[in-house]
Amino acid sequence: MRERLIKTLLLLVAFSALAMLFLIAVFIFYEGVPLIGKVGLKGFVFSTHWAPTKGSFGILPMIIGSLEVTILALILGGGLGLACAMFLCEFAPRWSVKILKPLIELLAGIPSVVYGFIGVVVLIPWIRNTFGGSGFSVLAASIILGIMILPTIIAISLDALQAVPLAYKEGSLALGATRWQTLYRLMLPAARSGIIASLILGMGRAIGETMAVIMVAGNAILIPTSPLAPVRTLTSNIALEMGYASGDHQRALFATGVVLFVIITLLNTVALLSMQVSKGLKQKEMK
């Protein structure tokens, strides 16, 4: 009797995370979707005119801004992160990996506001002096985001590389391939799904980041035409205006949240699926 009670209780508890995810979706959609219905999907997603107090709610500049910043961050952070993961997996001495891996994971804990602050006091003046302009720009946001996603990309792609069955590697080395040839021609393709997952999760982090981006991006509402132009992302749009918005304006911010939520959920689902593929590879080896 007591055992069954505990089991039922735990089953209920176990659904808490799923229930919360569901509740988040319900509340964000409930607040946001009616507004999208009111102005129409076209007037919301494909309009460039954002004047929320006058009834115009076009978020196209923010969608494009978010994508530009995220893709550039992914190129910077993804390249650097993959290089690190490859070095740590194949070339770095064992003892140094044991120190560096937890160190890199520790750095994932640095608050996003601190990254943003470093952007303001170090990166922005540098961009201003080197390239001109105000410094608050797509470039600044991308560099900061690129750094912020490094720990995610390094940790997950390193795991994926290390999960490649040893037998593959030994076979390749035994055939006379160099370590680099083995890494490039064999391990990278074998760890492909895990590496893709790391990039997608990094992308999710970049597109969802708010405070650091607000601090360095300049936040002007226009479609950025150069890396030095200021930009406003979807997340910044919500955070900048939540403080004073009300009525339809507030609902428009929730609707911005809906767009963000849909993008992130799609990205995460793809990442989770490819992680499962990568795990499957490891299990196959164990059998």
Add this chain to the structure above:
Amino acid sequence: MRDSSSSRRLITQKVVWVFLALFTVFTLLILFFIIGYITTKGAPVVTPQFLFSMPERMGKEGGILPTVIATLYLAVLALIIATPLGVGTAVYLTEYTRESFITRLIRFGADALAGVPSIIFGLFGFILFVVKLKMGWSILAGSFTLAVMILPTIIRTSEEAIRAVPYELREVSYSLGGTKSQTIFYVVMPNALPGILTGIILGLGRSVAETAAVIFTAGSSLRLPRSIFDPARTMAVHFYILAREGLSMERAYATAFLLIVTILCINAIAYSLMFRLTRRFR
């Protein structure tokens, strides 16, 4: 055997090695630079008086006492809410069921929740806890929001910790006549404790670092919070406001330094606990 193609391959390998090493060093330099920069600018400003006195003129002068207290309140309360849910989920997933559609669904929920951006948690917490449940901007609303946010971390880490406990230990307990719940309470949990604590401490770190989800649920009042129903401003939010409104760069650096030190200590403790657990069962 050393014909020209094999020596060319070895040269390629050397060149690649140099490049990858440079990239790795560069990455580490960036990360150390951030910590070093904040430390050299912030550490000299931090005094016991800065920590334990009230702010004056919106934080332009004085200390950060209310934000320290608010951070403690929020982080601890969030843990109190999230820990039973997270650990309970982990126990259910590991001890009470086999791999099935249900467990995959639950895990998907936890993983997907982990990927939700903090601003979405802020919107959600604002509409549900602040508005619909009429908590207002308060420590309580902020803690509930943070609890939802750190739930996946606690679930995942606890699950790993419980799985790491060897099955033989459970068999011993059963053979001595222990029931399932007794086995979990007296055998599995004590052995998995360091790992479970890791998850809880990582959650603590995330709560302390969070800004976007907190600012719209706990508010940004600089007054000393007297109860969990009062609005409050955490250290991270205070730092954000100091830096963004340019109120006092000196104090912004000092607050950033305190934030980083707190979080790095929290995370270091968490990882050393995890390390101890994995060593015990290997």
